[in-house]
Amino acid sequence: MALSLLLLFLSLLTLSHSEQLTLNYYRKSCPKFEQIMQDTVTNKQITSPTTAAASLRLFFHDCLVGGCDASVLVSSTPFNSAERDADVNLSLPGDAFDLVVRAKTALELACPDTVSCADILAVAARNLVIMMGGPYYAVKLGRKDGFISKSTLVEGNIPKPTMSMTQLIKLFASKGFAIQEMVALTGAHTIGFSHCSEFSTYIYNYTKNSPSDPSYNPRYADGLRKACADYQSNPTTSVFNDIMTPNKFDNAYFQSLPRGLGLLSSDRALYSDLRTRPYVENYAANQTSFFEAFGRAMEKLSLVGVKTGRGGEIRRRCDAIN
Ligand code: HEM
Numbered sequence: 001m002a003l004s005l006l007l008l009f010l011s012l013l014t015l016s017h018s019e020q021l022t023l024n025y026y027r028k029s030c031p032k033f034e035q036i037m038q039d040t041v042t043n044k045q046i047t048s049p050t051t052a053a054a055s056l057r058l059f060f061h062d063c064l065v066g067g068c069d070a071s072v073l074v075s076s077t078p079f080n081s082a083e084r085d086a087d088v089n090l091s092l093p094g095d096a097f098d099l100v101v102r103a104k105t106a107l108e109l110a111c112p113d114t115v116s117c118a119d120i121l122a123v124a125a126r127n128l129v130i131m132m133g134g135p136y137y138a139v140k141l142g143r144k145d146g147f148i149s150k151s152t153l154v155e156g157n158i159p160k161p162t163m164s165m166t167q168l169i170k171l172f173a174s175k176g177f178a179i180q181e182m183v184a185l186t187g188a189h190t191i192g193f194s195h196c197s198e199f200s201t202y203i204y205n206y207t208k209n210s211p212s213d214p215s216y217n218p219r220y221a222d223g224l225r226k227a228c229a230d231y232q233s234n235p236t237t238s239v240f241n242d243i244m245t246p247n248k249f250d251n252a253y254f255q256s257l258p259r260g261l262g263l264l265s266s267d268r269a270l271y272s273d274l275r276t277r278p279y280v281e282n283y284a285a286n287q288t289s290f291f292e293a294f295g296r297a298m299e300k301l302s303l304v305g306v307k308t309g310r311g312g313e314i315r316r317r318c319d320a321i322n
């Protein structure tokens with residue numbers, strides 16, 4: 001009884017944090033916020049088209065490790081190995097970090113000490129989804145930046161393609177997401193790249209009798225073997241997550257899964273596992289349905305573990321705790 005009351009109290013506490021966020025948080029304190037974000041994001045995406053996927057993934061990782069509090073942006077110091085340098089960060093791409101630095105610099109000029117790095121990352125990810133053709137969703141503002149960023153806190157909080165569907169479902173559930181929301185969010189793989197090392201064991205020497213995982217379309221597996229031929233000497237070799245429309249945020253990713261065109265083992269599992277397949281089929285058939293579900297799930301992701309009040313700070317530099 002006492003424990004369940006305590007749990008209720010704790011959940012109300014977290015609820016109240018996300019409820020303190022508002023859509024027009026910077027209306028008075030930084031009226032140019034939306035405009036500066038939009039200009040910075042547009043310029044960066046036009047000059048570096050990999051920024052969109054990079055930022056979306058960076059935001060996802062930030063939110064899953066200790067909440068959406070820009071902890072992923074902090075650089076390591078001699079005294080602290082930060083979140084972004086965890087083994088499982090799988091080389092988070094630099095374009096997204098650069099985008100945040102640019103936005104922060106512009107915002108500090110217009111309204112010093114006002115806008116959090118966590119809000120910058122949340123809005124950047126949303127604006128980039130739209131630029132790629134994806135859905136609009138509302139991003140509430142007023143997140144504070146976190147005080148803690150440790151590489152040791154990453155393991156177990158970020159999904160890995162080698163996890164079983166049961167493990168993936170559990171991980172997302174531990175962050176408050178239903179199976180349907182997990183599938184919708186993973187539709188983010190409609191854009192961006194994966195390094196060959198993320199799936200190489202499924203295309204080379206998979207078993208004695210078959211070079212690749214039989215859940216791949218055989219021609220696709222052949223293509224991947226060729227594309228990744230030099231991956232051991234060149235670890236940056238990567239391929240598109242969605243081979244049909246790699247630069248468009250659409251539902252082609254889901255349409256590809258039943259055809260064996262899912263890149264990561266976890267992608268293919270979304271179709272082979274009967275707990276997730278119905279959602280894949282729905283999103284493959286109906287892009288509106290995917291967009292609605294993705295938008296709702298992103299709104300929810302954007303509120304995971306947010307810090308407000310004295311639970312956080314406005315960082316002066318996004319890569320260092322004040
Ligand atoms: C089943 C859960 C998931 C797993 C196992 C997973 C795993 C991965 C892996 C291994 C990569 C390749 C990284 C690299 O090689 O650099 C990747 C890329 C990516 N992931 Fe996920 N992911 C999952 C869900 C999500 C979700 C929920 C989002 C966002 C809402 C997301 C967004 C992205 C994006 C945008 C990329 C491309 C990054 C780029 O091009 O720079 N992923 N994911």
Ligand SMILES: *[C@@H]1O[C@H](CO)[C@@H](O)[C@H](O)[C@H]1NC(C)=O
Nearest residue numbers: 200201203204205206211232
């Ligand atoms: C797969 O096996 C072959 C023959 O045993 C070997 O030559 C090759 O290096 C292996 N490839 C990889 C990527 O492990």
Ligand SMILES: *[C@@H]1O[C@H](CO)[C@@H](O)[C@H](O)[C@H]1NC(C)=O
Nearest residue numbers: 285286287288289290292293
């Ligand atoms: C597609 O999904 C939307 C949103 O859920 C729904 O309103 C619409 O009726 C669906 N369209 C079809 C053809 O099923």
Ligand SMILES: CC(=O)N[C@H]1CO[C@H](CO)[C@@H](O)[C@@H]1O
Nearest residue numbers: 084085086087089090091092
């Ligand atoms: C172990 C690992 O891959 N760490 C990388 C995490 O991401 C940063 C980029 O921000 C790389 O510099 C690290 O090497």
